[in-house]
Amino acid sequence: xxxxxxxxxxxxxxxxxxxxxxxxxxxxxxxxxxxxxxxxxxxxxxxxxxxxxxxxxxxxxxxxxxxxxxxxxxxxxxxxxxxxxxxxxxxxxxxxxxxxxxxxxxxxxxxxxxxxxxxxxxxxxxxxxxxxxxxxxxxxxxxxxxxxxxxxxxxxxxxx
Amino acid sequence: xxxxxxxxxxxxxxxxxxxxxxxxxxxxxxxxxxxxxxxxxxxxxxxxxxxxxxxxxxxxxxxxxxxxxxxxxxxxxxxxxxxxxxxxxxxxxxxxxxxxxxxxxxxxxxxxxxxxxxxxxxxxxxxxxxxxxxxxxxxxxxxxxxxxxxxxxxxxxxxxxxxxxxxxxxxxxxxxxxxxxxxxxxxxxxxxxxxxxxxxxxxxxxxxxxxxxxxxxxxxxxxxxxxxxxxxxxxxxxxxxxxxxxxxxxxxxxxxxxxxxxxxxxxxxxxxxxxxxxxxxxxxxxxxxxxxxxxxxxxxxxxxxxxxxxxxxxxxxxxxxxxxxxxxxxxxxxxxxxxxxxxxxxxxxxxxxxxxxxxxxxxxxxxxxxxxxxxxxxxxxxxxxxxxxxxxxxxxxxxxxxxxxxxxxxxxxxxxxxxxxxxxxxxxxxxxxxxxxxxxxxxxxxxxxxxxxxxxxxxxxxxxxxxxxxxxxxxxxxxxxxxxxxxxxxxxxxxxxxxxxxxxxxxxxxxxxxxxxxxxxxxxxxxxxxxxxxxxxxxxxxxxxxxxxxxxxxxxxxxxxxxxxxxxxxxxxxxxxxxxxxxxxxxxxxxx
Numbered sequence: 064x065x066x067x068x069x070x071x072x073x074x075x076x077x078x079x080x081x082x083x084x085x086x087x088x089x090x091x092x093x094x095x096x097x098x099x100x101x102x103x104x105x106x107x108x109x110x111x112x113x114x115x116x117x118x119x120x121x122x123x124x125x126x127x128x129x130x131x132x133x134x135x136x137x138x139x140x141x142x143x144x145x146x147x148x149x150x151x152x153x154x155x156x157x158x159x160x161x162x163x164x165x166x167x168x169x170x171x172x173x174x175x176x177x178x179x180x181x182x183x184x185x186x187x188x189x190x191x192x193x194x195x196x197x198x199x200x201x202x203x204x205x206x207x208x209x210x211x212x213x214x215x216x217x218x219x220x221x222x223x
Numbered sequence: 224x225x226x227x228x229x230x231x232x233x234x235x236x237x238x239x240x241x242x243x244x245x246x247x248x249x250x251x252x253x254x255x256x257x258x259x260x261x262x263x264x265x266x267x268x269x270x271x272x273x274x275x276x277x278x279x280x281x282x283x284x285x286x287x288x289x290x291x292x293x294x295x296x297x298x299x300x301x302x303x304x305x306x307x308x309x310x311x312x313x314x315x316x317x318x319x320x321x322x323x324x325x326x327x328x329x330x331x332x333x334x335x336x337x338x339x340x341x342x343x344x345x346x347x348x349x350x351x352x353x354x355x356x357x358x359x360x361x362x363x364x365x366x367x368x369x370x371x372x373x374x375x376x377x378x379x380x381x382x383x384x385x386x387x388x389x390x391x392x393x394x395x396x397x398x399x400x401x402x403x404x405x406x407x408x409x410x411x412x413x414x415x416x417x418x419x420x421x422x423x424x425x426x427x428x429x430x431x432x433x434x435x436x437x438x439x440x441x442x443x444x445x446x447x448x449x450x451x452x453x454x455x456x457x458x459x460x461x462x463x464x465x466x467x468x469x470x471x472x473x474x475x476x477x478x479x480x481x482x483x484x485x486x487x488x489x490x491x492x493x494x495x496x497x498x499x500x501x502x503x504x505x506x507x508x509x510x511x512x513x514x515x516x517x518x519x520x521x522x523x524x525x526x527x528x529x530x531x532x533x534x535x536x537x538x539x540x541x542x543x544x545x546x547x548x549x550x551x552x553x554x555x556x557x558x559x560x561x562x563x564x565x566x567x568x569x570x571x572x573x574x575x576x577x578x579x580x581x582x583x584x585x586x587x588x589x590x591x592x593x594x595x596x597x598x599x600x601x602x603x604x605x606x607x608x609x610x611x612x613x614x615x616x617x618x619x620x621x622x623x624x625x626x627x628x629x630x631x632x633x634x635x636x637x638x639x640x641x642x643x644x645x646x647x648x649x650x651x652x653x654x655x656x657x658x659x660x661x662x663x664x665x666x667x668x669x670x671x672x673x674x675x676x677x678x679x680x681x682x683x684x685x686x687x688x689x690x691x692x693x694x695x696x697x698x699x700x701x702x703x704x705x706x707x708x709x710x711x712x713x714x715x716x717x718x719x720x721x722x723x724x725x726x727x728x729x730x731x732x733x734x735x736x737x738x739x740x741x742x743x744x745x746x747x748x749x750x751x752x753x754x755x756x757x758x759x760x761x762x763x764x765x766x767x768x769x770x771x772x773x774x775x776x777x778x779x780x781x782x783x784x785x786x787x788x789x790x791x792x793x794x795x796x797x798x799x800x801x802x803x804x805x806x807x808x809x810x811x812x813x814x815x
């Protein structure tokens with residue numbers, strides 16, 4: 064499991080319990096519960112999964128299996144400005160790979176990592192459906208369209 | 224008069240919200256609020272030139288509108304009746320402005336049935352859907368038809384499922400209706416996973432009620448009272464609009480207990496996906512809805528016998544459902560006259576890649592690839608040469624020049640070595656390396672394989688490794704045979720649709736672009752100049768003017784040369800990033 068150990072605060076435990084209760088602690092609602100918890104915490108550390116397990120009666124190993132199965136769920140915290148590069152086919156044929164390379168180079172990060180200061184995290188995703196704007200980069204909620212490798216420095220400057 | 228502003232994801236990413244509010248302010252400031260309505264609609268499909276603003280009734284089609292253009296649109300067009308020339312769409316060949324959407328090449332060949340309301344109504348207002356005969360089909364089936372008649376109508380229409388496999392919709396409903404149970408479920412599969420396909424999202428964002436209405440009709444036909452929409456969490460706007468639509472439909476009594484005063488009750492809940500491509504497979508989708516890992520199981524039993532919570536479950540794709548209300552209203556005999564002998568109706572395609580008009584289009588089955596790419600799509604970008612078109616997403620194949628005149632339907636695409644899939648259509652030009660494209664799709668499959676069966680988990684990984692070797696110049700001719708043999712074995716032995724189709728990109732590129740594979744293996748060359756290990760950048764002395772632009776942009780200082788003298792690239796240092804080639808204005812840098 065994740066090597067990050069966090070202290071989970073009492074109020075966070077209450078929040079998880081509240082979320083589980085809103086779904087009647089129904090094991091079939093596990094994915095909705097995980098969505099709600101990730102929205103609240105930003106990620107799903109092992110400690111959160113343990114509380115969900117206690118609430119719903121689903122073994123923690125099963126929860127871990129579900130969390131790691133779906134790419135939307137993450138066990139590591141994302142950066143303050145999460146950067147996602149669309150690697151859908153449309154973006155790929157229009158050169159998304161080189162844009163991703165440029166971000167990796169500029170931030171000295173690999174996909175799935177977060178900068179030590181917690182500012183940026185880098186991920187690739189499959190098709191946001193804005194194929195007319197390919198290649199597309201998302202930073203937080205902001206969408207950048209028709210991104211060329213040359214634009215990367217300029218884009219990152221906006222967040223300094 | 225109506226001003227329609229596109230509120231699809233593509234246009235919203237380029238500030239269509241600000242355009243909308245500026246237009247509303249402008250209309251109000253000029254005291255025109257009672258005469259002119261400004262409406263946020265779903266996607267027009269012409270994403271390439273977004274954001275789009277359309278004026279009704281004259282169908283003026285403004286492209287690439289900026290928020291600050293609101294003033295001129297209102298002052299010139301709305302008040303003075305003069306079209307704003309600089310915002311009109313221009314014919315790419317003649318450069319003439321095109322006054323209305325009816326005369327645009329992009330729309331001329333289209334027939335919009337599934338997308339009938341997208342870009343026309345406000346998706347967040349149920350009254351607009353009702354004004355376009357919305358929920359009339361539901362009223363008709365409940366008051367005038369028996370469930371058997373509804374199923375017969377859909378069977379007669381000849382509609383086949385748009386999710387990929389093309390299974391006849393009416394037959395699916397019939398099987399689910401015949402299985403007796405105290406509870407049955409209608410599931411809408413909105414887990415649109417094919418990278419580069421966005422038709423389901425556009426329908427849900429632009430016309431959510433059509434899907435809700437169709438699910439209720441299906442519920443009536445098969446005897447279900449509960450509907451579930453399994454939607455990707457990556458589609459926040461579609462989720463938002465679906466929630467609004469469900470609330471409004473409940474408020475109007477179109478969902479809930481005793482619909483239209485009958486004893487038929489039906490309600491719909493949302494379930495969220497969490498980013499797993501395999502969940503598009505119906506058994507995997509059902510497991511995911513049950514809170515489990517989205518792993519497929521062997522069929523039979525089919526979901527129609529034992530699906531969600533072990534009850535009979537009918538799973539249909541968004542695009543399939545969106546056509547149902549209009550089939551009921553206009554009749555099976557109207558629908559089955561559109562399309563080809565074995566594929567009826569229309570198909571929505573997401574046109575993307577190296578093409579002029581990226582966007583969402585809907586054409587009758589039987590339209591040729593050439594018509595789609597060169598007439599609707601406006602041809603290849605930057606005057607480059609067409610090389611291939613990839614249909615069917617990661618399960619499909621790459622078709623070439625000789626397939627362009629094939630009329631598209633489910634069976635013809637399979638015969639040509641590809642498939643319909645959900646309708647992604649990615650166009651590639653001479654700069655795309657087909658071995659790399661095959662590798663790209665295999666990389667996707669390897670990442671998305673759930674790991675349950677060995678052929679998919681291990682076989683695809685080996686395919687990927689072989690392709691990777693070839694792109695690095697380490698492949699042999701035996702590897703090509705190995706690729707083909709392994710592909711066939713995976714297809715024959717994998718558990719679910721994902722594994723059974725994942726070698727298609729490899730097989731179709733081997734069939735259609737063998738010379739490119741041979742060039743990689745024998746000559747150690749990548750004809751498209753994409754594979755880094757197989758290429759080197761050179762400066763042509765005759766073209767180089769010594770402007771130093773390349774040397775300045777080179778990230779590793781691999782280019783040397785005095786000002787106004789011919790430059791050279793040091794191949795020991797060069798990392799082949801291509802920055803110099805992009806920067807050179809004199810075409811002096813080539814790849815060999």
